[in-house]
Amino acid sequence: MSDEEFLARQFETHRAHLRAVALRMLGSGPDADDALQETWLRLSRSDTSEVANLAGWLTTVVSRVCLDQLRARGARPEVSLDDPERPEPVLPQPAAGPEHEAVLADSVGVAMLVVLDTLAPAERLAFVLHDMFGVPFDEIAPIVDRAPAATRQLASRARRRVQGATVAPADLSRRRRVVDAFLAASREGRFDDLLALLDPEVSLLADDAAVASARLGAAAGAPGLQRELHGARAVATAFSGRARAAQAALVDGMPGAAWAPGGVVRSVFVFAVEDGRVASIEVVVEPDRVAALDVVLINGN
Template sequence: MDDKDFLAERFEENRAHLRAVAYRMLGSLSEAEDAVQEAWIKLSRSNADEVGNLGGWLTTVVGRVCLDMLRSRTHRRESPLESTRVPDPIVGSAEGDPEHESVQADSVGLALLVVLETLPPAERLAFVLHDMFAVPFDDIAPIVGRTPAAARQLASRARRRVRGQTPEPEADRAKQRAVVEAFLSASREGDFEALLRVLDPDVVLRADVGAGKLGVSQVVRGARAVAEQALRFRDFAHAGRLVSVNGGIGIVNVPEGRPLSVAGLTIADGRIIEMDILADPDRLARLDFEFLED
């Protein structure tokens, strides 16, 4: 094995970790892959023999790449509708493929990713790297161009915002499933009162249809408004199938076998408190829905 092959092998040992870092930073599966690939390019052009901790070095490289991507994304924003952007979900079978569930066990909830989308880039990086991956502030500081103490403050501000906006979800998948099935049943039957019983009074629905597509990205708040929305799309409820979305029970609508939308649901105290729906055809087309085959 030559030096290049050995270096590639060591990189592959870190790929899953790097992809997890990039996904939490960017909320985009395709951009996360791009960031990981950029890290490989930088590694292949560097003097790897001088790198003592390759995993740590690659993590900071991916962090720096993601920070640049987030800043570029922020500069491109032209509309407040960007606030309704729903991150790419990690979708899989809800029926328990052991290999898939081992991957899902470490996935981050979609509700948390939605909150991370609202953080300034530097705060997001400091929070993700330190709180999720235990990267020391001494290593984070050079990436954000701050002192370690200032980097700590960035993470602290992000932590307060995350704790204040991220609901504590139901961890029991069986209980999640019962609530989601009740929601689907009420939607299919057009039962408005049953929908109200399964929705938290302050439920929030976010729908991301993509830029320039038919329809409007929107945020809907309150049980009655969300129930009315569910009844408006009652016909699609019959095509709803239970799936695992970022480790929780969600719904994919697949009329005629083609994914039309995927919804991540956050459940607490027996009710749905948050619904994050991705209906952007371009982004849906990049997701892997092979598991939907019977």
């Protein structure tokens, strides 16, 4: 068997998985097939003798090909509703293996693709690879040329947009009540209530500007803030007595909060609520990141 024949067999072994990734990334069968063809060409021209994980290598290559295509067509491409490979809308679920991925690739509905097409290319890639195919952020980060923490933020923002477009109004209302209760407990320093509202494994992520701002406030007696915190007690301690000036907001369509003096959003609190508790909080203060969020103030000035 020649080297090319061996590579061709290896490629065919992973074709279903690669097409599933490409179809989720690009949204159409013909585009996904073009991406697979380019991936095969790159494989056939590469020395893979030192590649220990060919499936991971191919996933990286097809992801980069798709990212290039998305950037070439623009962050918000037109969506064709006539593609025969687009059946009724189906929400994404994490992949459970190659067989599941092959089925998943053919279950991408029009509504979900429209939502995905609102994402920037790097956001879409991070969301698709991590949330739909379980690729770790450490492996996604080099593809989008960002640090793992920044890649996690890309996926988080994409997830909020997808959830905001698909979550039922009743569920949004329940999440709103949890966030409102958390803000009230934070303002009033009710530590035990904060603990009750937080998932035991809750995480807090603050950007550099948020940490710097909190450091300045700490000099004047305000609570400090660390870059990352994990666990309900640590997060409750950080937020007890904080958020006095924060007001309710919709952040990328999901319940959150913002500090907006004079109606100008200066900082944003992004919440993830799961099973009636706060699962994660992201504090965003860096101006470019704040500007990139879709923030709608509620009962604000």
